[in-house]
Structures are given as C-alpha cells and as structure tokens.
Amino acid sequence: MTEKSLPAASYEQEIFNSASAGRRRSREELVALLRTWLADRFESEDLQLLDPRTPLGAGTSSETVLATARWTSDGRSQSRDIAFRIAPDSFQLFFEPVFENQYRVLEILHREGSVAVPEPLYFESDTAILGLPFYVMGQVHGRVPVSSPPYNSAGFLFEATPAQRRVAWETAMDQLCRVAKVPVAQFTILDEPRYGESGLVQQLEYWKQGLDWYCNGEVPDEVHQLDEWLRSNVPPQAVNGFAWGDARIGNMAFDDTFGCVGVFDWEQANIGGIHQDLGWWLFFDHFHSEGRGHVRLEGLGSRTETISYWEDNVGQLAGDTTWYEIFAAYKVAILSIRSLLLVHDPNALKVESNPTLARACQMADLRTGP
CATH class of the missing domain: 3.90.1200.10 (Aminoglycoside phosphotransferase (APH), C-terminal lobe)
Structure with missing residues (x-):
C-alpha cells in the first residue's frame, strides 16, 4: 500500500490545527495573561478583553488574537479594538525569524504614512509574560480575500x-x-x-x-x-x-x-x-x-x-x-x-x-x- 499525502482540501486545516496544538497555553489562559499585561499599560484595574478570537484566514507563522479592550479612564468608559501578534512557538515556519522586525517595519510604515498598515501600539520583549515576545496593534476592520477556498471561487x-x-x-x-x-x-x-x-x-x-x-x-x-x-x-x-x-x-x-x-x-x-x-x-x-x-x-x-x-x-x-x-x-x-x-x-x-x-x-x- 502506497503512502498518500494530505488531500488538498484538508491540507490548510491540518496545518492550522498543528500550529494551534503546538501552543503552550489555552486561549482562556492566554487572554487572562494579556488582560493583566494590558491593564498595566492602560493603568486600569478594570480592563476587560472582550470577544477574543482568531481572525478569519489567519496564517500559521505567528499566533494572532483579536479582541476589544474596554476600560475606565478618568471616570469615562473607553474601548478599542486591538490585535495581539505572538512570536512562533514550537510550530515555526520560517528559518531564524527576527520577530521584532515585524513590529519595527510597522512603526516605520505607519510613521511614513503612505501605506495602510495597522497602528503599532506596544512591543513586549520580556518573555516572562507569555514565554514568547509579542506585540499589540490597532485592528483594521475589513474583509480579507482568504485563500481557502480561493477567492476566485467563493467569498x-x-x-x-x-x-x-x-x-x-x-x-x-x-x-x-x-x-x-x-x-x-x-x-x-x-x-x-x-x-x-x-x-x-x-x-x-x-x-x-x-x-x-x-x-x-x-x-x-x-x-x-x-x-x-x-x-x-x-x-x-x-x-x-x-x-x-x-x-x-x-x-x-x-x-x-x-x-x-x-x-x-x-x-x-x-x-x-x-x-x-x-x-x-x-x-x-x-x-x-x-x-x-x-x-x-x-x-x-x-x-x-x-x-x-x-x-x-x-x-x-x-x-x-x-x-x-x-x-x-x-x-x-x-x-x-x-x-x-x-x-x-x-x-x-x-x-x-x-x-x-x-x-x-x-x-x-x-x-x-x-
């Protein structure tokens, strides 16, 4: 009996599942750690991270989590839609990735102003927080032409x-x-x-x-x-x-x-x-x-x-x-x-x-x- 490769239809899902399985904590644990860290940055003890989710069509080179941050500042309720991007864990797709460069490129492009990139907010290099570096950026609201199924056939x-x-x-x-x-x-x-x-x-x-x-x-x-x-x-x-x-x-x-x-x-x-x-x-x-x-x-x-x-x-x-x-x-x-x-x-x-x-x-x- 000959060995068979993964069917094309299940290939991308299998990759995504393997990347998810290789992460060192559950989504609930991750969100709790990020909430504590972000509350510190926003100087708000009541900060919440609402509706945490993975973006549609998310890749596997890094983990991305979308959420809405809600907190109180000077007696006023504040909110912002943000995205966390976390460095690769055991599922590493690229050779010797320099994760921080992604954030620095965003900083340069956002400052330069001609390319529509998300606003970079924070970079955290201290691995004591999550075990991996990560950064935070503003969310961009819109629809993405995902590759599975190809945008020429659905979406x-x-x-x-x-x-x-x-x-x-x-x-x-x-x-x-x-x-x-x-x-x-x-x-x-x-x-x-x-x-x-x-x-x-x-x-x-x-x-x-x-x-x-x-x-x-x-x-x-x-x-x-x-x-x-x-x-x-x-x-x-x-x-x-x-x-x-x-x-x-x-x-x-x-x-x-x-x-x-x-x-x-x-x-x-x-x-x-x-x-x-x-x-x-x-x-x-x-x-x-x-x-x-x-x-x-x-x-x-x-x-x-x-x-x-x-x-x-x-x-x-x-x-x-x-x-x-x-x-x-x-x-x-x-x-x-x-x-x-x-x-x-x-x-x-x-x-x-x-x-x-x-x-x-x-x-x-x-x-x-x-």
Missing part, C-alpha cells in the same frame, strides 16, 4: 460585481505601488550583511542557509537545482529596495466600498528590491486562479494590466519578471515542504506532492524526478 469578491472587484483590485494595486515607493534607506534594520552585500544576494543566501532546517536535512535535488539556477541568473539590474515580501491580495483588507484599508503580514520584509513584490504578486495571482483551476474573476486585473499599472504608478519598468516569479515559487515550495513536514506528511519531500516546486522547475526549464 465576498466572488459574490461582488465586476465594478466592485475593479475597485478592490485598483486600490490593492495602489497599496502595492505605495510600498514600492517607500525609501529603502528607512529600513536599515533589515540589512543582513552576514548574508551578502546586496539585498537580493542576502535573500538568496538566507534561503540557502535555511534549506537543511526547512527540509529536515533532506533537501530535494530539485530545490538545489533551483537555488543554482537563481544564483546563475540574478537580474543584472537588481538594486536594493524595500520589499513587503508577502505581497498578495490575500494579505489585505477591504471595506464596504471595496477599498483597500489594510496591508498585513510583514515577516518576510527585506531590502532585496521592489521587483520581488511584483513577482510574488504575479505568482500568487496565477496560483489562486489558473493554477488551481479557477477562472480569474471579471474585474480583477489581468497579468498585463497588473504589470502596466505597476510600471505607471511606481515609475519603473518591470522588465522580464520571470526570475522574480521563479524566486517566489522557490520560496513558497520550501515553505510548503516545511509545512508538510510539520504535519508529518510522508511525501513532504517529493516533487509530485509539491505543485509549486514542480511549477518553479518548469518555469526554469529544469528536469524533475528520477
């Missing part, structure tokens, strides 16, 4: 009119372009000279050094081939620039008018150049449409429209985006391997269990399999 964008989808796409693209125009000089905290001189070389070296960790010491040949291909074909015009790192519509929130009101998830932020985000965006646009057998919804921009919008609003030529799309697929394939290993999938290291790895090899014209 609020699927149910919207083409005109409403167009508003969502254009305002999302506007935010993507705004990220590209934030001066890279503000992000010295993301410079990693131990990995190389330029930001893009640093990114390549970071992922290479993490391969054994991601793959439990058994790196598939296809992953090594992709690493060699990427290094041999680095775009000659690459320059440092601030990259979001996880640039996709699924990491954005939209209000009732379908305008983009929030940009989230900065754990992959780096200074490897703005073309990375365009490549990542194009990769995921394909992945959540044709890549999963769905027709792109009318109103959401095509590949050609996306590149044209980016060029017109960033003021740079996109050039040949193939390298950046392959780099995106390479990273996603590695993260997929890591996720499958964490849920003990017996075929985690096989290319046939990793369509993203197969696609990356196909795009780079590399041979796969024995």
Whole structure:
C-alpha cells in the first residue's frame, strides 16, 4: 500500500490545527495573561478583553488574537479594538525569524504614512509574560480575500460585481505601488550583511542557509537545482529596495466600498528590491486562479494590466519578471515542504506532492524526478 499525502482540501486545516496544538497555553489562559499585561499599560484595574478570537484566514507563522479592550479612564468608559501578534512557538515556519522586525517595519510604515498598515501600539520583549515576545496593534476592520477556498471561487469578491472587484483590485494595486515607493534607506534594520552585500544576494543566501532546517536535512535535488539556477541568473539590474515580501491580495483588507484599508503580514520584509513584490504578486495571482483551476474573476486585473499599472504608478519598468516569479515559487515550495513536514506528511519531500516546486522547475526549464 502506497503512502498518500494530505488531500488538498484538508491540507490548510491540518496545518492550522498543528500550529494551534503546538501552543503552550489555552486561549482562556492566554487572554487572562494579556488582560493583566494590558491593564498595566492602560493603568486600569478594570480592563476587560472582550470577544477574543482568531481572525478569519489567519496564517500559521505567528499566533494572532483579536479582541476589544474596554476600560475606565478618568471616570469615562473607553474601548478599542486591538490585535495581539505572538512570536512562533514550537510550530515555526520560517528559518531564524527576527520577530521584532515585524513590529519595527510597522512603526516605520505607519510613521511614513503612505501605506495602510495597522497602528503599532506596544512591543513586549520580556518573555516572562507569555514565554514568547509579542506585540499589540490597532485592528483594521475589513474583509480579507482568504485563500481557502480561493477567492476566485467563493467569498465576498466572488459574490461582488465586476465594478466592485475593479475597485478592490485598483486600490490593492495602489497599496502595492505605495510600498514600492517607500525609501529603502528607512529600513536599515533589515540589512543582513552576514548574508551578502546586496539585498537580493542576502535573500538568496538566507534561503540557502535555511534549506537543511526547512527540509529536515533532506533537501530535494530539485530545490538545489533551483537555488543554482537563481544564483546563475540574478537580474543584472537588481538594486536594493524595500520589499513587503508577502505581497498578495490575500494579505489585505477591504471595506464596504471595496477599498483597500489594510496591508498585513510583514515577516518576510527585506531590502532585496521592489521587483520581488511584483513577482510574488504575479505568482500568487496565477496560483489562486489558473493554477488551481479557477477562472480569474471579471474585474480583477489581468497579468498585463497588473504589470502596466505597476510600471505607471511606481515609475519603473518591470522588465522580464520571470526570475522574480521563479524566486517566489522557490520560496513558497520550501515553505510548503516545511509545512508538510510539520504535519508529518510522508511525501513532504517529493516533487509530485509539491505543485509549486514542480511549477518553479518548469518555469526554469529544469528536469524533475528520477
């Protein structure tokens, strides 16, 4: 009897369940600790944390808890919707994550003011509180186009009119372009000279050094081939620039008018150049449409429209985006391997269990399999 991988329909739920199971305390215990800590910050003995919950479509790289804080200040009742983000516990998706950098990037972007990020409120590095560092930010109210099921097949964008989808796409693209125009000089905290001189070389070296960790010491040949291909074909015009790192519509929130009101998830932020985000965006646009057998919804921009919008609003030529799309697929394939290993999938290291790895090899014209 042959071993089988997790069915696609249950894969993301299994990952989420494993991440949740690896946490060191119950939701009730966590909320009680956070309430005591926040009451101290707000100097309020009567502070309550109401309606604690996990956001719809939450990822697994960190734990996120939403709640409403209610307290009394100077005799007046106060309330604020907030979000707690807690560093990875035993379920660690990224190699050597620098958790505090997420918060510092939020601080820089919020201060700069052009990108719609949540307001950062507090960072707590003292692990005596929860056993892990965490930070607090203001909530952004809106709907997120989740990836399971893909937004091209269900959800609020699927149910919207083409005109409403167009508003969502254009305002999302506007935010993507705004990220590209934030001066890279503000992000010295993301410079990693131990990995190389330029930001893009640093990114390549970071992922290479993490391969054994991601793959439990058994790196598939296809992953090594992709690493060699990427290094041999680095775009000659690459320059440092601030990259979001996880640039996709699924990491954005939209209000009732379908305008983009929030940009989230900065754990992959780096200074490897703005073309990375365009490549990542194009990769995921394909992945959540044709890549999963769905027709792109009318109103959401095509590949050609996306590149044209980016060029017109960033003021740079996109050039040949193939390298950046392959780099995106390479990273996603590695993260997929890591996720499958964490849920003990017996075929985690096989290319046939990793369509993203197969696609990356196909795009780079590399041979796969024995």
